[in-house]
Amino acid sequence: MALARFLRSCEEISPRLLTADPDIIAPLCTDWTRRMTGKALGLVRPSNEEELAAVVGAAVEEGVQLQLQGGNTSLVAGATPLGDTVLVTSARMRAVQEPDLVSLSITAEAGATAAEVNAALAPHRLKLGVDLASRDSATIGGMVATNAGGIHVVRYGSMRAQLLGIRLVTPAQGAIGRLSPLYKDNTGPHLAAIAAGSEGTFGMVVAAALRAVPVLSESVVALMSFPSFSAVAEAVRRIRLSPAVSALEFMTASGMDLVSRHLGRTPPVAGAVYLLAEFESAFPLLDHVAAVVDDASPSTSALAFDRRGRAELWRWREAHTEAIATAGIAHKMDVSLPISRLEEFVEWVEGPFAADNPDLHIYLFGHLGDGNVHVNLVGAESDDLATDEAVLSKAAAMGGSISAEHGIGRLKAPLLHLVRTSSEIAALRALKDAFDPDGILNSGVLLPSRTGGHAISGVAPGRLA
Ligand code: 2HG
Ligand code: ZN
Numbered sequence: 001m002a003l004a005r006f007l008r009s010c011e012e013i014s015p016r017l018l019t020a021d022p023d024i025i026a027p028l029c030t031d032w033t034r035r036m037t038g039k040a041l042g043l044v045r046p047s048n049e050e051e052l053a054a055v056v057g058a059a060v061e062e063g064v065q066l067q068l069q070g071g072n073t074s075l076v077a078g079a080t081p082l083g084d085t086v087l088v089t090s091a092r093m094r095a096v097q098e099p100d101l102v103s104l105s106i107t108a109e110a111g112a113t114a115a116e117v118n119a120a121l122a123p124h125r126l127k128l129g130v131d132l133a134s135r136d137s138a139t140i141g142g143m144v145a146t147n148a149g150g151i152h153v154v155r156y157g158s159m160r161a162q163l164l165g166i167r168l169v170t171p172a173q174g175a176i177g178r179l180s181p182l183y184k185d186n187t188g189p190h191l192a193a194i195a196a197g198s199e200g201t202f203g204m205v206v207a208a209a210l211r212a213v214p215v216l217s218e219s220v221v222a223l224m225s226f227p228s229f230s231a232v233a234e235a236v237r238r239i240r241l242s243p244a245v246s247a248l249e250f251m252t253a254s255g256m257d258l259v260s261r262h263l264g265r266t267p268p269v270a271g272a273v274y275l276l277a278e279f280e281s282a283f284p285l286l287d288h289v290a291a292v293v294d295d296a297s298p299s300t301s302a303l304a305f306d307r308r309g310r311a312e313l314w315r316w317r318e319a320h321t322e323a324i325a326t327a328g329i330a331h332k333m334d335v336s337l338p339i340s341r342l343e344e345f346v347e348w349v350e351g352p353f354a355a356d357n358p359d360l361h362i363y364l365f366g367h368l369g370d371g372n373v374h375v376n377l378v379g380a381e382s383d384d385l386a387t388d389e390a391v392l393s394k395a396a397a398m399g400g401s402i403s404a405e406h407g408i409g410r411l412k413a414p415l416l417h418l419v420r421t422s423s424e425i426a427a428l429r430a431l432k433d434a435f436d437p438d439g440i441l442n443s444g445v446l447l448p449s450r451t452g453g454h455a456i457s458g459v460a461p462g463r464l465a
Helices: 004-011 021-028 048-060 114-124 139-144 191-195 231-238 254-262 288-294 307-318 320-327 339-356 385-397 413-418 422-435
Strands: 042-043 066-069 084-089 105-109 163-170 175-178 204-211 217-227 245-250 273-281 300-304 330-336 361-367 372-378
Touching: 004 042, 004 048, 004 084, 021 084, 048 084, 048 163, 048 175, 048 204, 048 254, 048 361, 066 217, 066 245, 084 307, 084 330, 105 114, 105 139, 114 139, 139 191, 139 204, 217 231, 217 288, 217 307, 231 245, 231 273, 231 288, 231 339, 245 254, 245 307, 254 307, 254 320, 254 361, 273 288, 273 307, 288 300, 300 307, 307 320, 320 361, 330 385, 339 361, 339 372, 339 385, 361 422, 385 413, 413 422
Parallel strands: 042 084, 066 084
Antiparallel strands: 105 204, 163 175, 163 204, 217 273, 217 300, 245 273, 245 361, 330 372, 361 372
């Protein structure tokens, strides 16, 4: 049997590769939201590039399907294993090199978390340009594969913009790419940029060379409240003009109430809509931030200058995901809109969409400075895709995207056509075929599965296998 031969090959590559411990495997088979559960035929944990390349080679040889996983923080079932799949994780590939203080870069293996990389950079007053609430679990490999965004995109761009070099294991080419910290390299399309956002369908990341950015000495966080979204939209327009902005986030009263109950505290300001803005600079910021906040005209505002105060204000934004998870299994729609149309979109969700779905609890928050709204819906059945489709179709029809930063995964693969033409999907498939001609990696992720068997629609509710 092909699977038995594959597992035997893994044992020959290294006796440590395979794990059968159900206590280790079981939690990796349910996605972070608990909406999707699959099962794995085995768990393989390579320790280095050679082992990973040998595993992928053996899978090609035997035609065994592999599901790749980093920190298992996907919100679109992009890392959940299907029934006939062997799970491959980067858990044992987590070395972080000393930063290159001249090139301002750092090289880390795929399984290192964002927090681990930042711990290596911090003594040098450096950090990664990408930061996100799941920093303690999200891995560099997963962040590259999904082109993760997070809270500082407004200043530094997403993961793709941090990538200087990459090593990748693909089924067709084996281990390819280089990790040299070149800030410029126009020798054809950039492999790292091609890998970013491919969601593990082209290859598995071994390691990445990333930009490091300076930690700036001055930092101020402002939490502002507004009576309506239209007041916020105007404030966003003004605040985005500040060269010191490093994050510009929003929350609404329903999410803030939930977070308030979850944390057992009341927010320092109150209103219908909230903006959290972070300003960072090497120069004194006080007068500048006071002028910007004044110009934004909030109803109330709270400013924090020290580390503890800033963290406390950030908690109101970052606790949203965990607070919503305590309310139920959320359907998560991570959309982006042209910033000029944000107001219209939010009014549609809170107006006609809410009226059509009176049983849903709707929580809106996100990275407003990037036009990115996280629409969280609690109360819909796991397999109710119509609700997801209504929100995503609306965003697409308004010139937005159905995935701003979480990726397409399996949840949105059947809806990729909302934002990509059939010719564009054919081009993506051609790229996939060049790297993974037998389709052994992450089947059904990003591109709808050719057979339809691994897509969400058509399988048992809430179950991938
Ligand atoms: C965030 O911005 C994450 O906190 C998670 O992207 C968003 O829970 C969500 O929908
Ligand atoms: Zn986000």
